[in-house]
Amino acid sequence: MPDLDPRWRQDTPGCSSVIHLNNAGASLVPQSVLRAVTAHLEREAVQGAYEAADAAAPELEAAYGHVARLLGAHPRNIAIVENATVAFFQALAAFDFQPGDVILTTRNDYVSNQLAYLSLAKRRGVQVERAADLPEGGVDPQSVRDLLRASGAASGAKGRGGRVRLLAVTWVPTNSGLIQPVEALGQIAEEAGVPYLVDGCQAVGELPVDVARLRCDYLSSTARKFLRGPRGIGFLYVSDRALARGDFPLLLDMRGADWTSADAFALAPDARRFENWEFAHSLVLGLGEAARYALEVGVEPTGLRARQLAADLRVRLAAIPGCRVLDRGRELAAIVTVEVAGHSAPDLVKLLRKQRINVNASLRDYAVIDMDQKQVQSALRASPHYYNTDEEVCALVDALAKTAL
Ligand SMILES: Cc1ncc(COP(=O)(O)O)c(C=O)c1O
Numbered sequence: 001m002p003d004l005d006p007r008w009r010q011d012t013p014g015c016s017s018v019i020h021l022n023n024a025g026a027s028l029v030p031q032s033v034l035r036a037v038t039a040h041l042e043r044e045a046v047q048g049a050y051e052a053a054d055a056a057a058p059e060l061e062a063a064y065g066h067v068a069r070l071l072g073a074h075p076r077n078i079a080i081v082e083n084a085t086v087a088f089f090q091a092l093a094a095f096d097f098q099p100g101d102v103i104l105t106t107r108n109d110y111v112s113n114q115l116a117y118l119s120l121a122k123r124r125g126v127q128v129e130r131a132a133d134l135p136e137g138g139v140d141p142q143s144v145r146d147l148l149r150a151s152g153a154a155s156g157a158k159g160r161g162g163r164v165r166l167l168a169v170t171w172v173p174t175n176s177g178l179i180q181p182v183e184a185l186g187q188i189a190e191e192a193g194v195p196y197l198v199d200g201c202q203a204v205g206e207l208p209v210d211v212a213r214l215r216c217d218y219l220s221s222t223a224r225k226f227l228r229g230p231r232g233i234g235f236l237y238v239s240d241r242a243l244a245r246g247d248f249p250l251l252l253d254m255r256g257a258d259w260t261s262a263d264a265f266a267l268a269p270d271a272r273r274f275e276n277w278e279f280a281h282s283l284v285l286g287l288g289e290a291a292r293y294a295l296e297v298g299v300e301p302t303g304l305r306a307r308q309l310a311a312d313l314r315v316r317l318a319a320i321p322g323c324r325v326l327d328r329g330r331e332l333a334a335i336v337t338v339e340v341a342g343h344s345a346p347d348l349v350k351l352l353r354k355q356r357i358n359v360n361a362s363l364r365d366y367a368v369i370d371m372d373q374k375q376v377q378s379a380l381r382a383s384p385h386y387y388n389t390d391e392e393v394c395a396l397v398d399a400l401a402k403t404a405l
């Protein structure tokens with residue numbers, strides 16, 4: 001495991017006050033992110049908000065560059081929006097789903113994404129198909145292939161993808177450490193000619209992202225989780241392929257297009273056609289700084305350290321009588337979920353918070369398919385990041401061991 005660099009903790013004001021193992025909720029921001037946000041708010045207060053935005057134009061532009069670099073993309077491919085859900089929904093809204101069209105997904109896609117598919121089923125007659133899982137957990141790529149073939153993708157019926165209009169996959173779900181095989185699925189989607197949307201919300205900042213290897217049309221994310229940016233801001237990667245297809249969201253805002261004559265509009269040439277005009281500019285700057293900082297510390301080694309801390313935590317928790325570690329899958333991310341017999345996860349969160357240990361709870365309705373399969377109503381979720389120490393992980397284990405007794 002890569003060693004702790006003391007600078008990471010010196011850079012993170014929150015490290016001196018809490019044991020923060022809730023990075024899958026919202027990470028502690030580095031000082032430089034905090035400063036980027038507050039400095040802009042201060043400028044807005046003294047200069048006027050529109051004027052401050054004009055003055056910060058080069059830094060705002062640079063924020064797109066940092067996010068793009070983090071994904072192996074170009075600034076023209078980045079749309080900045082309020083959060084990961086909005087980013088995902090803007091991508092979904094680029095498809096004119098017709099009755100009978102299939103959205104192919106997994107059994108572990110994020111709750112709000114599943115709700116959106118069900119909403120599209122109700123409103124547009126879309127069919128939602130979920131690929132089967134492997135016995136060890138995680139989607140079975142062969143099942144995705146089979147469902148594409150069954151839908152007519154191979155025979156070329158109704159466009160190359162057959163009835164499947166979209167493959168949508170959550171890279172790392174919210175309620176477990178599962179890492180889905182997103183690169184393999186991207187290859188399958190490309191071969192079938194089916195657009196591919198990846199929810200990278202719990203991956204960005206922990207797992208290296210290269211959109212060329214993912215072969216995705218879209219990737220959505222937030223700033224606040226493993227990327228360590230502020231709350232209330234997210235982004236959507238829009239591929240050149242999607243831009244060239246002329247994709248745009250169902251409802252356009254004046255930032256996404258120019259109103260050129262009474263009945264006509266011209267789309268923004270780049271991913272900004274997925275944005276809204278109004279922004280929290282301070283948060284855009286915070287997002288940009290978080291991406292720059294992540295590039296500086298290196299996503300590859302720091303992510304490895306986060307996953308190793310999580311792996312150690314799983315081993316320690318599994319040794320506590322009454323604790324059942326719930327994460328399944330070939331590869332696991334820095335999200336650890338555990339059921340503690342006789343204790344509801346929300347109660348444990350409150351108890352631990354009194355001891356200045358931050359973790360979170362995942363409830364059954366955050367992931368009904370997975371949680372029902374595991375037969376749990378709620379799970380405690382601990383999500384270390386690279387700035388956490390072994391001692392902090394042990395403090396959580398000790399606290400839970402006392403509680404589980
Ligand atoms: C996998 C995943 N996708 C999407 C989201 C939604 O992110 P946001 O709250 O920024 O919309 C979350 C939030 O927990 C998540 O875990």
